[in-house]
Amino acid sequence: MGLHYNIPANIKDYENPKRETEEDIAVLEREDEVYKLILWNDDINTFDYVIEALIEICGHTLEQAEQCTMLVHYKGKCTVKTGDLEKLKPMHEKLLARSLTSEIV
Secondary structure, eight states: OOOOOOOOSSTHHHHSOOOOOHHHHHHHHHHHTOEEEEEEOOSSSOHHHHHHHHHHHHOOOHHHHHHHHHHHHHHSEEEEEEEOHHHHHHHHHHHHHTTOEEEEO
């Protein structure tokens, strides 16, 4: 169980590091555009109502929806989905239409 190091075979690899290409930079920029859909606790909606909404709107499994609902209840909020804005905005609007409090950050 010794330590293993990934040492380049050629010392020139240390002297001339590879530059990022425009494609690499574009991928990094896209990764930076990850948004979060956050569901907030309220004193109005039942657990079953929230669970049903998460399953229907966010595509959660029953277990995922139950866990998120418990987190919302005990922690005050939960990130229920992540992704790009185009994906999350319709979900956010549907949650609001069901009188659930959500935001995209």
